[in-house]
């Protein structure tokens with residue numbers, strides 16, 4: 182059998198055709214613009230939950246009994262899980278930026294001694310408050326935790342320290358989203374949700390529509406190769422994805438006053454991987470379904486876990502392990518971290534790399550399955 | 561060994577396949593069909609609905625994989641070289657399969673790009689002009705009537721100058737004038753060396769083919785030039801003319817030697833393969849108000865008789 186390499190010409194023929202069809206199908210095009218706007222309005226509310234075992238780093242300069250019992254109390258509360266001990270402020274900062282920890286507990290030098298002297302030493306709790314729902318309960322629990330822990334140790338003449346305003350001065354430092362405003366978290370997240378929903382759906386219909394309308398027979402009778410057809414169907418919708426991103430960014434900035442700290446150009450670049458991953462999933466569904474209805478059902482089958490297990494609806498760290506495992510495979514999970522990282526934390530390329538490669542890997546797998554599944558005959 | 565036969569085929573045959581078989585589940589839809597079509601020939605492919613014509617054509621151009629059989633189309637192996645075959649075949653599907661939400665010109669342009677037609681714009685313009693579609697170029701294909709859709713489909717499958725045309729019921733639902741124009745076009749293309757395989761249900765169209773084949777229930781029942789097919793059927797046909805033929809037809813049906821009784825206006829055609837038996841059966845009815853005369857059997861008489869026999873054998 183002769184080799185038939187990829188033909189840019191035939192690929193372009195597909196792109197042009199899809200563009201014309203997209204332009205003619207006003208209803209679908211309107212939906213693709215309307216859905217993001219509708220969702221932005223609908224998701225004005227937050228969904229609450231009580232995540233525990235949040236990864237926490239400890240930066241302690243004190244070895245005294247009081248600092249130890251304080252850390253022990255935090256650990257016992259189930260809200261905090263100590264994952265690392267760091268030695269410098271810079272190190273702690275890096276962990277927070279990378280999203281590896283949710284909290285840093287910072288205990289200053291001579292904490293125990295100052296406490297015994299009644300000087301009310303400061304304990305600093307730095308929180309990644311990007312997602313206020315994730316940190317909210319842990320933060321509200323910590324004040325009580327500290328005083329009850331201290332109570333046990335303050336005996337004899339130290340008892341007097343129990344009086345108000347308490348033995349320790351707890352300072353809370355909410356980073357990235359200092360006011361803990363939920364919509365700062367929701368709006369960038371919505372970008373990923375909208376893209377997942379529309380991109381998967383639109384391409385899920387792409388191949389089944391050709392089959393249902395009978396145009397597939399003609400397409401197969403031409404010398405077109407599967408990869409040319411797939412790519413030709415993907416490229417026009419990448420543009421649609423970018424229109425959606427722009428709409429949401431504008432709404433975030435103008436309507437919801439979300440502070441945009443990072444570089445939007447980086448976001449646009451990374452979004453290409455995410456959009457292509459979702460389009461490839463759609464194409465794969467399109468080759469599996471017999472008709473457009475089945476394709477849409479499969480798109481929903483993909484969309485629901487994405488919505489629920491990615492950390493959009495519920496804080497990722499609040500989910501059981503199995504749910505986190507599923508969530509880690511989904512592209513939306515990683516894209517949410519990237520979007521929030523870039524927009525709210527000002528992450529650069531290096532910071533988001535750990536979330537970028539799973540996205541790219543997912544895209545490669547989905548595209549391969551799609552091309553393999555696309556059959557060149559009507560059998 | 562299996563391929564030896566294929567290698568030795570005469571390149572004069574544009575289609576040269578043997579034993580082509582297709583099964584869907586445990587139903588054999590195309591059963592051991594062999595076919596040879598020469599360059600420049602218009603080859604008619606006839607058979608009742610569901611007899612496997614479309615399935616057979618799809619196997620010729622690589623849209624379906626045969627379960628058995630082998631052969632060559634345009635001297636390319638149908639099993640391994642369908643990508644090459646596709647480049648040189650123009651396939652007009654039974655159901656209109658161009659994009660209804662694209663205009664005529666956009667559809668042609670898409671097809672031209674797909675086949676890498678040189679001087680694309682020119683080719684599209686020329687093809688629009690030749691088929692008289694120039695004024696309608698911006699009209700959406702979905703808004704066209706049957707006849708215009710058929711013209712568009714023909715223009716589209718000719719744009720890459722194929723060497724073989726596979727036309728699947730191209731004239732179904734098209735008015736007589738448009739059908740005649742269509743056949744003029746087909747004949748002029750064939751005169752220039754294009755080979756055409758065409759399926760149809762119209763007898764007048766069948767008679768315009770150089771040669772034809774008839775299939776029923778997936779099996780090839782007869783093939784050859786029109787006259788040969790009629791002769792090979794060995795059919796005797798009588799025509800009865802007169803008023804009120806219906807009661808007569810009822811009485812004749814089922815008598816020994818009478819295979820079919822078909823009404824054509826004020827005439828009945830009575831055919832059978834056993835001339836003596838037929839004669840014996842009709843003799844008692846001769847005379848009276850009816851006028852009896854033996855006539856040459858037509859293609860339709862032959863096909864109906866073939867189908868009746870096939871029903872007894874296969875169904």
Ligand SMILES: Nc1ncnc2c1ncn2[C@@H]1O[C@H](COP(=O)(O)OP(=O)(O)O)[C@@H](O)[C@H]1O
Nearest residue numbers: 560584589607608609610611612613614615616
């Ligand atoms: N993809 C398929 N799956 C199952 N059965 C099929 C398929 N395509 C065609 N058939 C069946 O095969 C038979 C022959 O169909 P077809 O080739 O379209 O006949 P024709 O074109 O002569 O009318 C029909 O009974 C049809 O229902």
Ligand SMILES: [Mg+2]
Nearest residue numbers: 613614654728
């Ligand atoms: Mg058919």
